[in-house]
Amino acid sequence: MVKRLQNKVAESRLSLPFMAVIAIIIVLLRGDFTGRWWLQLACWSLSTYLIVELNNVNSLLRIYSRMVSCSFLILILVASYLLSDVRVSIVTLCVVVAYTLLFHCYQVRKSVNWVYTAFLFIGIASYLFIQILYFVPILWICMTFFLMTMNIRSFFASLLGLITPYWFGIILFVYFGEIDYLLQHFASLIEFQPLFEYQHLTINQYITFAFVVLLLIIGIVHFVRNSFLDKIKTRMFYNIFITMSLACLTFIILQPMHFDVLIVLLIVNVSPLIAHFISLTHTRITNIMFIVLLIISASLIFYNSWSHLLTF
Numbered sequence: 282m283v284k285r286l287q288n289k290v291a292e293s294r295l296s297l298p299f300m301a302v303i304a305i306i307i308v309l310l311r312g313d314f315t316g317r318w319w320l321q322l323a324c325w326s327l328s329t330y331l332i333v334e335l336n337n338v339n340s341l342l343r344i345y346s347r348m349v350s351c352s353f354l355i356l357i358l359v360a361s362y363l364l365s366d367v368r369v370s371i372v373t374l375c376v377v378v379a380y381t382l383l384f385h386c387y388q389v390r391k392s393v394n395w396v397y398t399a400f401l402f403i404g405i406a407s408y409l410f411i412q413i414l415y416f417v418p419i420l421w422i423c424m425t426f427f428l429m430t431m432n433i434r435s436f437f438a439s440l441l442g443l444i445t446p447y448w449f450g451i452i453l454f455v456y457f458g459e460i461d462y463l464l465q466h467f468a469s470l471i472e473f474q475p476l477f478e479y480q481h482l483t484i485n486q487y488i489t490f491a492f493v494v495l496l497l498i499i500g501i502v503h504f505v506r507n508s509f510l511d512k513i514k515t516r517m518f519y520n521i522f523i524t525m526s527l528a529c530l531t532f533i534i535l536q537p538m539h540f541d542v543l544i545v546l547l548i549v550n551v552s553p554l555i556a557h558f559i560s561l562t563h564t565r566i567t568n569i570m571f572i573v574l575l576i577i578s579a580s581l582i583f584y585n586s587w588s589h590l591l592t593f
Contacts, residue, residue, distance in 0.1 A: 283563060287571035290348075291560040297333070297347035300354045307358055311586055324370035328377045329354055332552070335377070339384050339518055341553050343511065348556035356496075356548040359581045360489050362588075363541055368409045373545050375406035376413075380549075383420070386430040387514060393438040396430070400442030408446060410542045411469055412532075417443065419528050427517040427524075474538050485585050486540055490533065492581060493547055496574070497526055500554025503562065510561075519553065526550040 290296055308322070329350055336342065336349040363369045382399035386392035403420075406413050421439070425431040447463075454463045501523055508516050529547040533540060559571055 285563055285565070285568040287559055287568050288563050290571075291346045291556075292344060294347075296351050297354075300351045301329075304354050304358055307361065307582065307586060308364060311361065311364065318365050318367075321365055321367055321370040324374040325357065325364070328370075328374045331374075331377045331381050332549075335381050335384065336553075338381075340512075340515060341518060342557060342560050343515075344560060346556070346560040348560045349553050352556045352559070353548065353552040355578050355582075356493065356552060357545070359492060359578055359585065360544060360548065361582060361585045362485055363545060366541060369542055369545050372406045372410050372413065372542055373549060375402040376546060376549055378402045379406075383424070383428065384518060386424070386428050386435075387517065388429050390430065390432060391434075392430050393434050396424075396435045397438040397442040400439040401445055402442075404443040404446040407443070408450065408466075410539075411466055412536075412539055413542075413546075414443070414470065415532070416525070416528060419524065423521045423524055427520045429517075474536060476535055477537070479537050482537055482540060485588055486544070488581060489585070490540070490544060492577060493544065493551055494530065496555040497530070497547070497551045499570070500551060500558050501526075503558040504554060507561065519557070522550045522553050526554070 284292075332350045332353050333347065336347070341349055357364070379399040379402045382395050382402070385395045386399075389395070400417075400420075403413060403417065417439070421431060421436070424435065424439075451460075451463065454460050504519055504523070508519065511519070526547060529543050529550065533543045533547070555574075558567070
């Protein structure tokens with residue numbers, strides 16, 4: 282088998298350290314973390330590390346590769362205008378932690394502790410983005426058909442995990458007399474904005490969305506055609522990524538006012554799919570596609586960062 286550029290990059294042990302250095306340089310040049318942005322930096326760093334572990338523990342790729350975490354870093358840099366958003370960074374970290382815990386539950390019927398803790402982090406994320414609760418039924422479906430861990434105990438464990446942050450939070454809200462804020466927080470679940478309102482989206486967001494969707498299509502088509510080469514367990518995990526990606530995509534199309542959080546959640550799910558394509562293909566055409574995607578990524582990173590600098 283001929284090792285092309287894409288394979289050399291995918292299998293290199295230097296790919297992730299190189300991308301980490303590039304990410305730090307871009308962050309410093311943007312000046313996002315020169316103030317009090319240490320929390321966002323910690324969240325993005327920890328999210329990247331957990332994605333590395335998610336790949337290692339669950340063997341998402343059949344070969345040694347850090348392409349899942351590299352893809353995540355590149356796509357986060359493409360959406361660089363969100364780097365300093367504390368809400369987005371915390372929600373992303375909570376979702377990555379939840380995935381890491383839920384994947385431990387594969388075919389484990391007695392996985393109450395893992396399920397409870399995973400949904401505890403979803404509950405924490407809902408403090409900052411209450412609409413994430415719309416994804417809970419989809420996660421239950423994934424637990425039933427792909428993780429095969431759903432039963433009455435895990436169902437109630439997930440509910441308990443979601444409720445736990447509010448058990449502690451309601452005490453503080455009552456103490457500070459902010460109970461109305463909490464009620465309004467939950468009321469926003471049933472308050473839908475007009476559908477398909479794209480007027481407020483910027484050109485940066487349109488371009489980022491189009492690129493991520495392109496990667497999603499490439500990743501899904503590739504995986505569907507080649508999934509028979511993976512183990513059943515791996516196929517189940519990728520089915521979760523595909524299901525959650527399509528859910529995020531649908532949510533963005535219907536309610537684009539939540540774009541900033543949803544695009545990063547989409548990136549979390551798209552990263553393994555495009556990494557699977559880059560790491561496990563080796564034809565001349567896919568190598569050309571890899572180079573083109575790399576050039577587009579670099580251009581978008583530069584463009585989004587450049588646009589950001591122009592506003593100051």
